[in-house]
Amino acid sequence: MKSKIFIGLLLIAFVFQASFFQVQAKEFDYKSKEFEAAASQFMCTCGCGQDHFECDPKTCNLTIGFKEDIVEMMNKGWDKDKIREYYVNIYGEEILTAPEKSGFSLVAWIMPFAALGIAGVAIFFIVRKWVKKKGTDEQTSDNEIDKDEVEEEILSSMIEEERKKYL
Amino acid sequence: MYLFANATIYVGLALAIYSLLIITLGISTKNQKLINSGKGGVIGIMVCASMAMLSLFYLLATSQFQYEYVTDYTSSELPVIYKLTALWAGNSGSLLLWTFFLVLYTVMIAFSRKMRGNPMVPYISAILLGNIVFFFLILGFVAKPFVLLDQVPIEGHGLNPMLQNPGMIIHPVTLYLGYVGLAIPFAFAMAALLLKNVDDFWIKMTRRWTIIAWLFLSLGNIFGGQWAYVELGWGGYWAWDPVENASFMPWLTATAFLHSVMIQERKNMLKIWNISLIITSYALTLFGTFLVRSGVLTSVHAFANSNLGLYFLIFMGVMVIGALYVLMSRYNLLKRSAGEFNSYISKESSFLINNLLLVGAAFGVFWGTVFPLVSEAVRGTKVTVGMPFFNTVQAPILLSMMFVMAVCPLLAWQRSSLKNLKKNFFIPAILAVAAMALMVVLGIQKAWAVIGFGVIVLLFITHFLEFYRGVKARRKMTNEKVYLSLYRLMTKNRRRYGGYIVHIGIAFIAMGIIGSQNYDVQTMKTVNLGDSIELKDYRINYERLDQKREGINDIVYAEMTVFKNGKRIGTIQPEKVFYGNWDQPSSEVGLITTLKEDLYVVLSDWEDDGKATFIVKINPMITWLWIGSFMIVIGSLFAVWNGKYQNITPRYTGVRKEVS
Incomplete structure (x- = not known):
């Protein structure tokens, strides 16, 4: 019995040893x-x-x-x-x-977004100035506003058709 | 031959100086004869530049190793095609190519039918001749292409194996055509300012030339990316190398110009901004050349370190200061007749945001490229600014750009009312959100990927609607068939629909980038002969390792059979090439390409018993990148093509009594 246990232990040790070597x-x-x-x-x-x-x-x-x-x-x-x-x-x-995100190298990461932010704010103020300048003196009606490029396309198609008829 | 070849350079230089002086004199004295003499000189310069090119081609093709350039970049066993393409492998040869293109463009402008009788011609010619003189000076005294060696070597050093690829035949040529092409809008802008005539003619011609330069720059970058993908063996296509950045920056600013110039056309606004963009784009091409040829930054593309960069920096400084002086001196002219915006939300505003993002992206690239120098100057540490930085900084900017691109077509000029916004955006927005939800359900769960693909879906829908609404509107009036209506709609509005095709191309490229960056998988495995490597659905059987000889090169290759989901889909043969006259071997990848993904296999290492190590990558959606690139080319050509309709160049409205 003892020898069987011994052999069993040896076998277990062998199996574990093999798997250990496999990992390595x-x-x-x-x-x-x-x-x-x-x-x-x-x-x-x-x-x-x-x-x-x-x-x-x-x-x-x-x-x-x-x-x-x-x-x-x-x-x-x-x-x-x-x-x-x-x-x-x-x-x-x-x-x-x-670059690291600390110390002077942080400037590398921040600068592009800072520049974008500053330029974005500048553009906002410029557009605001332009829009204000336009003011309310041009009372554009809703219909005019909604007139988009597709309608322009219809118009140009009509002109083209007419041109074909008469020219 | 030596005398003849060198004579082409020095006679070319003499003629360039003569033409520049005589045309300048002709302009100041309003003497047409002098102008004509200068134009004749331009033809002479063209002959010289062509002869110089042909001479170098001849010397390279016939392996005349007594010439330093031929020895440095070729060897006798090199295939003829690569002997010829070695012309742009080195500093002086590539500058000769640059000069040739510059002269070619100058001839095209000086003798253009459209420009006949136009007083801008002498000014444009003079500005371009100033550039030509600089390049001939460089070729004549700094980077000489025809230098004889004291002793004739038996064999040349050979061409860098990396450059022995079809991509490298065309990549530098297209890139240079783009680089040089940006000098033309610059010359037009300066000529318009000098003549105090910033009219529709100037806009039309400048825009046209910018699209041509932009197309070539795009092609150059695309071919470069394609070359990197198949030749460098790392499975990528863009590394944010300083030299790649140098070509990407003017591409971004030129793109910004192509959009903002529409505001100038419509509203007579942003004139100063547009000219600034043209100057910036031109200056960036010179800055890029400075980077490549000065050795201040480490780059795999860079030419051998030389003092050439310094000359380019000085030339760039002179040209930019000159341009700014002209711009400032015409400030009042440009400031005049500025229009207004009707609303915060309009197509005009979206173009401004587009410009902000494009120029912001260009600044981000510039800042990252020069930051190593800034860091070294400030604290003595030369940091590396590589891919992680650029990907992090550029991803949100370029994704925002894609969003603006998606939204812009449906915004109205002048003012978009709330009703208009609802009408145009409700369905596309719902569909895009639904697509994003579907992606999450299907397993695409990375935030950047979902947002990116969502924006792309929005872009596809808004652009489809543009085509759909246009065709519908036409058919309502004309009763044409759908395809005929679509054809006529597009050919009548080439620029607009060409632009949309480019947008769709960009969306495809973005799909490729997002897919390949976020969902690539790879493994590196060492296997015995007969074993297989498994990755996702693929099983790759390693069947044979062998060696062959091609010329003076030894090639070790593996034969592999590829199975996907158990089904055989083909064989690949990854190779490692050992060059007879080059220390570093190079990889030829084994590639199986489908619309869904690329299987990319590199033979990394092997042992005598046949055991070999492979890098296996699955790159999703790469093909879409190339499809998108193709669409960019188609869209650009469609936009600049001389169509039957609406492509008439507006009449020149400036001074008439000048010389032309």
């Missing part, structure tokens, strides 16, 4: 969404102009080690922000594919 040997998918989230934050410096998610390991030795390091960090349970912080501490902001 399982190929990591460098094109998974999780890896993309982490690796696409960093610019490859081999001159390919791509981030470490896109950079092809076949043509770039630099990205091979970088990818492996990221996988190692992910296996440790680091999320993309922690990985990002780690690399920024070592290489500075230059390694990122987009």
Whole structure:
């Protein structure tokens, strides 16, 4: 009986050991969404102009080690922000594919929308000025307002028909 | 040959300087003979530029390695077509192409039948000749295409393999035609201001030339995207690279002009704004060239670092300052006869918002492109501004743009009453919301995708209604058959309906972008021979790995059979090409394209035992991007085509006693 239990335990241990090795040997998918989230934050410096998610390991030795390091960090349970912080501490902001959303780099993100907002407000005031200038002196009736391009189209069709008849 | 080829450049330069001076003198003394002499000079410049092009083509095709340019960009085993296209692979060759197009456009204007007797011609010619002189100076003294080497090498360095693709034959040509084309509206604008005559003729001609330049710029960007998609092996088509941005910015501002000029036509307003847009578009083409050729920014497209960019920056500065001076000196003329708006809600207002968004998008691209330089200047850190930035900043702006595009056709000129709005928008809005709800039910649940597709549905409905109402109105009066009525409606209003076709094309492109950006899936797998890779509904059997030799290139390829839902749909052969004269290998992707999605397979790596690593991507709706691009071309051609109706250029109403 004891030997049966012993064999049973050995078998269980063997099965678990096998599955453990399977996990270790399982190929990591460098094109998974999780890896993309982490690796696409960093610019490859081999001159390919791509981030470490896109950079092809076949043509770039630099990205091979970088990818492996990221996988190692992910296996440790680091999320993309922690990985990002780690690399920024070592290489500075230059390694990122987009400026940080803090400090001076925040200007990069804000400026386009600030410019749009200011220009939008300016346009509003200009249009208001133009509309006011027009005022109420032109009493456009509702019928005139509703006269749209389709009606103009009808009119031009009529003119064309008449032209065909007489010319 | 050496003497002849170089003579074409220096004689061309001498003729350009002569023509510029003699035409300027002719304008100031109102002497037609001098103008005619200058025009003759333009023909001479055309001959020189053509001969220079033919000389370089000949040297490239016959592998004359004693010439530096031929050695740098070709090799003897290169197929003839790529030997010829190497003309625009390098700095000096591409600038020669640029010069040739500029001269070609100048001849077209100077000897145009429509422009005969028009006093604008000498002014336009002089402005374009100023540009031509600059380019010949560059070709003659900075980036010389015909430089002899001290020692003749046995073999050339070869052409970058990335450029050995059909897309690269046509992409630079179309892009340059677009870039150079924007000099024409600029010249028209300056000529109109100098003559103090900003009339309908100016608008018509400028708009026409802007559409032509815009079409070529669009084509250039589309071909570039298509090339990137099949050649670079990353499965994308637009990377927001500084050089891509350089061609996108003038495209945006030219688009803004094409819309705002309609307000000028209708209401005689926004003259200063329109001329500013023309100047900006032109300046951005020079700015783009500065970016590509100065090496201030890192780009995969950039030419070798040189001091060329500096010359372009100086030239751009001179031209912009000159243009602004002319603009300011005619301020009162432009300010005069400004109209008013009847209402806040009208087609005019929507065009203003359209301009705000387009110019805002252009500013966003510009800001992102130059921010590394700003950051370096301010705090000494050269940050990278890449795809995540541009996607985040541009997505809301361009989506808003799509919304304005969807809404605009149904807004009335002058004023849209509440009744009018209800009548026009109730059904399209309901249908768009219903479509969005349906998408959510069908599993499309990403917010950006649902909003984006919803706006696109709205755009399709409003544009369909425009065609429907137009045809209905015509048929009511004429009793024509539907197709005849549609044909006549469109050919009678080429610009309007051409514009709508372009809008629909843009919507298709947006569909492709939203679909491929939000719902792409990919995997990277290493498999043994005979094994398969499964991704979504696809099973790809890896059957063979082999090697072949083509010329001096070694090609490793895999043969794969593709099954979808268990049904065989074809075979693909992804390749890795190792060039005999280039260090970096390149990928030829295996591609199966359908309207729904692309299966995109890259052979990444392999081992001696046949085990290989593949990147497999499913890119949804990519085909719609190319269909949309095709529609843009069709729509633009339809709009500028000389039709039977309503395409008569208005009579020139400016000064008559000038020279022409």
